[in-house]
Amino acid sequence: MSDLAERPVLYSYWRSSASWRVRIAMNLKKIQFEYKAVNLLKGEQKSEEHTKLNPSSAIPVLVIDGNVLCQSISILEYLEETRSEGNHLLPKDPYQRSVVRNIVQMIASDTSPIQNLRVLNKVSNDFGEQHKLKWAKDVIEAGLKPVEQVLRTSSSSGQYCVGDQVSLADLCLVPQVYNAKRFNVDMEQFPKIKEINDNLMKIKEFIEAHPDNQPDAVSQ
Amino acid sequence: MSDLAERPVLYSYWRSSASWRVRIAMNLKKIQFEYKAVNLLKGEQKSEEHTKLNPSSAIPVLVIDGNVLCQSISILEYLEETRSEGNHLLPKDPYQRSVVRNIVQMIASDTSPIQNLRVLNKVSNDFGEQHKLKWAKDVIEAGLKPVEQVLRTSSSSGQYCVGDQVSLADLCLVPQVYNAKRFNVDMEQFPKIKEINDNLMKIKEFIEAHPDNQPDAVSQ
Numbered sequence: 001m002s003d004l005a006e007r008p009v010l011y012s013y014w015r016s017s018a019s020w021r022v023r024i025a026m027n028l029k030k031i032q033f034e035y036k037a038v039n040l041l042k043g044e045q046k047s048e049e050h051t052k053l054n055p056s057s058a059i060p061v062l063v064i065d066g067n068v069l070c071q072s073i074s075i076l077e078y079l080e081e082t083r084s085e086g087n088h089l090l091p092k093d094p095y096q097r098s099v100v101r102n103i104v105q106m107i108a109s110d111t112s113p114i115q116n117l118r119v120l121n122k123v124s125n126d127f128g129e130q131h132k133l134k135w136a137k138d139v140i141e142a143g144l145k146p147v148e149q150v151l152r153t154s155s156s157s158g159q160y161c162v163g164d165q166v167s168l169a170d171l172c173l174v175p176q177v178y179n180a181k182r183f184n185v186d187m188e189q190f191p192k193i194k195e196i197n198d199n200l201m202k203i204k205e206f207i208e209a210h211p212d213n214q215p216d217a218v219s220q
Numbered sequence: 221m222s223d224l225a226e227r228p229v230l231y232s233y234w235r236s237s238a239s240w241r242v243r244i245a246m247n248l249k250k251i252q253f254e255y256k257a258v259n260l261l262k263g264e265q266k267s268e269e270h271t272k273l274n275p276s277s278a279i280p281v282l283v284i285d286g287n288v289l290c291q292s293i294s295i296l297e298y299l300e301e302t303r304s305e306g307n308h309l310l311p312k313d314p315y316q317r318s319v320v321r322n323i324v325q326m327i328a329s330d331t332s333p334i335q336n337l338r339v340l341n342k343v344s345n346d347f348g349e350q351h352k353l354k355w356a357k358d359v360i361e362a363g364l365k366p367v368e369q370v371l372r373t374s375s376s377s378g379q380y381c382v383g384d385q386v387s388l389a390d391l392c393l394v395p396q397v398y399n400a401k402r403f404n405v406d407m408e409q410f411p412k413i414k415e416i417n418d419n420l421m422k423i424k425e426f427i428e429a430h431p432d433n434q435p436d437a438v439s440q
Contacts, residue, residue, distance in 0.1 A: 055369035056326060067315045073329070074321035081314045094301045095287045101294035106276060109293070109329045119334060122358070127347045138342070149275035 008033040008064040011053065013040045014214035017112050017175035018072035019060040023214075024171045025079050027205035029086040033062075037216035040117055073108050076168050089168045096163075099156045103147060103169035107176045111143025115179065136183040144180060144190050147173070151192040159199050166203070174200050178211070228253040228284040231273065233260045234434035237332050237395035238292035239280040243434075244391045245299050247425035249306040253282075257436035260337055293328050296388050309388045316383075319376045323367060323389035327396045331363025335399065356403040364400060367393070368410040377412070379419050386423070394420050398431070 010026065010033045012019035026033055038044045038059050045057045054061045054070045062069045065082070069075045080089050090097050113119065115136040123135045151157045161169035177197045180187060187194045200206050211217055230246065230253045232239035246253055258264045258279050265277045274281045274290045282289045285302070289295045300309050310317050333339070335356040343355045371377045381389035397417045400407060407414045420426050431437055 054366075055373070056330065056366040058330075065315070067318070069315075069318050069322070071322045071325040071329070073325050074318045077321055078314055078318040081317065094298055095285070095289075097301065098287070098289050098294045098298040101297055102289070102291045105291040105293050105328075108325075109291070109333050110276065110278075113329050114334055114339060118362075126351070126355070131346070135346070142338075146274075146276040153275070 008062060009036055010034070011036045011038050011050070011059050011061040011063075012214065012216075013038050013045075013059055014211040014217045016040065016059055017116075017172075017179060018058075018108075020175040020178075020209055020211065021072045021108075021171045022060045022062060022075050023209035024174070024206055025076050025089065025168075027208055028089065028166065029079055029083045031064075031079070031083065031086075033064075035215055037214075039216065073104060073168075076171065080168070087166055089166065089171070091162065091165065091167065096156060099154065100162050100167045100169045103150065103161050104172050106147050106150070107143065107169075107172040111140060111147075112172075112176060112179070114143075115139040115183070133183060136179075137185055140176070140180045140183055140185050141189075144176070144185070144193060148190040148193050151196065157192070157196070160196055166200070170196070170200050173197060174206055228282060229256055230254070231256045231258050231270070231279050231281040231283075232434065232436075233258050233265075233279055234431040234437045236260065236279055237336075237392075237399060238278075238328075240395040240398075240429055240431065241292045241328075241391045242280045242282060242295050243429035244394070244426055245296050245309065245388075247428055248309065248386065249299055249303045251284075251299070251303065251306075253284075255435055257434075259436065293324060293388075296391065300388070307386055309386065309391070311382065311385065311387065316376060319374065320382050320387045320389045323370065323381050324392050326367050326370070327363065327389075327392040331360060331367075331396060332392075332399070334363075335359040335403070353403060356399075357405055360396070360400045360403055360405050361409075364396070364405070364410050364413060368413050371412040371416065377416070380416055386420070390416070390420050393417060394426055 008031060010022060012035060038050060044050060045059060051057050053068055056070060060072055062075050069078055090100055120132045120136060124132050151161060156162045158164045160166055161173055174197055228251060232255060258270060264270060265279060271277050273288055276290060280292055282295050289298055310320055340352045340356060344352050371381060376382045378384045380386055381393055394417055
């Protein structure tokens with residue numbers, strides 16, 4: 001396994017929300033890594049080579065510390081537990097941690113997986129290509145509505161999702177807002193999310209992790 | 221907030237997978253709690269009273285330590301961080317923790333939310349009632365396939381998902397298997413999952429948390 005012990009390798013796709021979350025974390029934790037592009041549109045995630053790494057045929061996959069890690073949220077928790085350099089991405093207080101993880105799951109469980117490429121392809125195959133965009137828009141709107149509510153009413157929110165420290169919640173929010181815009185969701189209905197997203201997109205590590213700044217980005 | 225400082229209250233629905241996960245954790249952690257039923261079929265999760273607790277109009281909600289916690293995975297992590305009594309539900313080693321959380325997210329992000337009541341209602345509303353069952357079955361099969369693969373090939377799996385200690389992965393697996401059976405998924409194609417599920421369903425805390433043993437259970 002000596003080849004696993006070198007510089008971390010991130011298997012990523014430029015537009016994947018889940019990959020973007022991990023890219024931000026790697027930047028904030030100041031971990032240098034090698035970027036390996038997996039083209040989801042070409043089905044490279046289903047190749048024998050990739051499914052050996054991750055039987056879910058999904059990205060991101062992070063090879064680090066001699067181990068292969070899958071699932072973005074699991075990877076983020078691992079980085080937080082093992083890397084003390086750079087930003088801490090969870091508060092110390094257990095309740096505040098649960099506030100962060102609540103927002104994380106509202107996005108990473110209740111929104112993003114229901115509008116990802118796999119599900120949109122299923123909608124298209126089962127019911128017709130013409131339903132894809134509306135499905136994605138509906139799901140994202142339904143998902144962001146309670147997030148807006150939580151951010152507006154929580155005593156915890158500040159410049160970012162939870163106070164003035166960047167947390168795992170922010171790493172999930174930004175890619176979800178990007179998806180919302182792609183699928184023509186009117187962000188004016190979510191002013192608090194918009195404000196926090198704008199604050200976050202001023203941060204170097206978020207900008208560098210943006211899809212357009214990845215080696216496999218395709219110009220539109 | 222003195223009314224929040226008493227015995228924990230779990231807002232739950234007997235058949236909800238996410239509620240079931242938390243019920244198992246409460247049992248394993250030996251935390252006594254008051255059960256408040258929220259009838260999803262009657263739309264009680266959308267009541268003003270409930271959305272004040274949880275803007276996502278979802279269950280479970282756990283009122284504990286003077287705080288209102290939402291999202292099952294966030295609640296499980298909170299209980300693990302704050303309760304030393306009873307079983308530990310995450311291993312100590314960071315890599316093993318990531319193995320647990322990988323399986324957790326494969327189920328709690330990539331499978332369960334795409335076949336829950338909300339999405340099935342959307343499928344029904346958008347495309348017709350007759351598509352609901354097939355959608356759920358497809359999603360569960362696609363979700364469990366890589367879980368089976370991971371459990372079979374991982375050096376970590378044992379009597380339970382990760383070794384011989386019950387972990388958060390097991391709390392997610394059992395309710396998902398129950399759903400699989402409800403939607404006529406042939407479990408013979410997932411022998412390792414079946415074996416681990418059978419082992420888990422011998423444990424008192426899992427049995428007591430089973431939907432049929434809840435106060436709001438409806439006999440079929």
